[in-house]
Structure formats: C-alpha cells, structure tokens
Amino acid sequence: MRPEWSQSNRTAADGWVIRDAIPETDAEPCLAVYAPFVRDTAVSFEEIVPTVDEFRDRIRAANATHAWLVLEVAGRVVGYAYATPHRARAAYRWAADVTVYIAPEHRGFGGGRLLYERLLERLRRQGFQVLCAGVTLPNESSVGLHRAMGFEPVGVYRRIGWKAGAWHDVSWWQLELAPPTTTAPNELLNPARNR
Numbered sequence: 001m002r003p004e005w006s007q008s009n010r011t012a013a014d015g016w017v018i019r020d021a022i023p024e025t026d027a028e029p030c031l032a033v034y035a036p037f038v039r040d041t042a043v044s045f046e047e048i049v050p051t052v053d054e055f056r057d058r059i060r061a062a063n064a065t066h067a068w069l070v071l072e073v074a075g076r077v078v079g080y081a082y083a084t085p086h087r088a089r090a091a092y093r094w095a096a097d098v099t100v101y102i103a104p105e106h107r108g109f110g111g112g113r114l115l116y117e118r119l120l121e122r123l124r125r126q127g128f129q130v131l132c133a134g135v136t137l138p139n140e141s142s143v144g145l146h147r148a149m150g151f152e153p154v155g156v157y158r159r160i161g162w163k164a165g166a167w168h169d170v171s172w173w174q175l176e177l178a179p180p181t182t183t184a185p186n187e188l189l190n191p192a193r194n195r
Helices: 023-040 052-065 111-126 140-148
Strands: 016-020 067-073 076-085 095-102 130-136 152-163 166-176
Touching: 016 111, 023 052, 023 067, 023 076, 023 095, 052 067, 052 076, 067 111, 076 111, 095 111, 111 140, 130 140
Parallel strands: 095 130
Antiparallel strands: 016 067, 067 076, 076 095, 130 166, 152 166
8 A cells, every 4th residue: 555545535635736837937847647647548649748948938938827726645746737728819718728647556546637637726716617638549547637627628630640550539628617607708807916
C-alpha cells in the first residue's frame, strides 16, 4: 500500500494540496506527468515531448487568461488541470477548453475529479459560460470522469488524428456553467482577481 493513498476504499488520504501552478517551479514536474502521454499513448496528439521552457510558457499563458492548477501529494506534483480559450474569435470568449492529467500511478483515487471541481468553480466565478473537453477514443476513464462531472457528449470527430500507427477518433464533451440567457453575459473577470 502506498502511504499517501488508501487502497481499500480508493480515496485520497490527508496531505493533498491543490494550488495555482507556478511556472518557474511547476513546469518540470507537470511535464514529467505529461511526457508519458505524448511518448506512449494517443491521449495527447503531440508527437514530440515539449521542452520545460515550452511548458513554462504554457502555464504562464493559461494563468494569464484562465487557470492552471496542480495537485500535490506529499509535496510532489502528481497531476494538473488547466483551461485555455476555446477559439480565438471574440464571440467565443465565454467558452474554454479544459483538460486534466494525472500521473499513471496516482489515477483512480479521485485526484482528477478534485482538480476539475476546483478548476470548474474558478472558471464559473470568472464568468465562463461553457466548457469543452476533447477525449481521444478509446479512453473509458476520461469518458467516465467527464460524465461524472456533468459534461455531456456533443459529437465525435471521426478518424481525426493519426498517432501510434492508427487513426483515432476524438469525442467532444460540453458543460454549461451557467444557464443560457437572451442577453450578453458580463465580461470575464481577470483571473488574478479570481484566485
């Protein structure tokens, strides 16, 4: 049994910390979580593992407009979740793409759900209306997580990506953070004022 987890009921033990990512110190451990998804799976459609500097820039960019959160267990980053703009055109500004990554040895204990809960609450307070998530298929654990978080399937891009010697579909999921209105929503809060 790993000391920081309870195997019997597959729940987290004390000592979890979810916090804002710090680009200078968290880029390397976040990249360590992400790199196996690039190298060994089709979960990420990237084919080359980014550099630490590239990852640092990604964290800065997400924090500037949305959020990037990390999950620490016993002082070690074991997962992260972040949001980015859904599309560049102005009318999309109330929509965001979200994703979560958990190190393989820490999956199945609720860390992804906790990260998403905190991220979704942050984005809701900031004024986002709709969240979108893409899931490379097959990926039952990610489908299950998104379903459990209230996301609904809205479509599938068929044979959209070639990786690891095969074509892959990507299912798209959507979550409404606020009910639809007939008037324009308030402008988004600055993420720095929403922490």
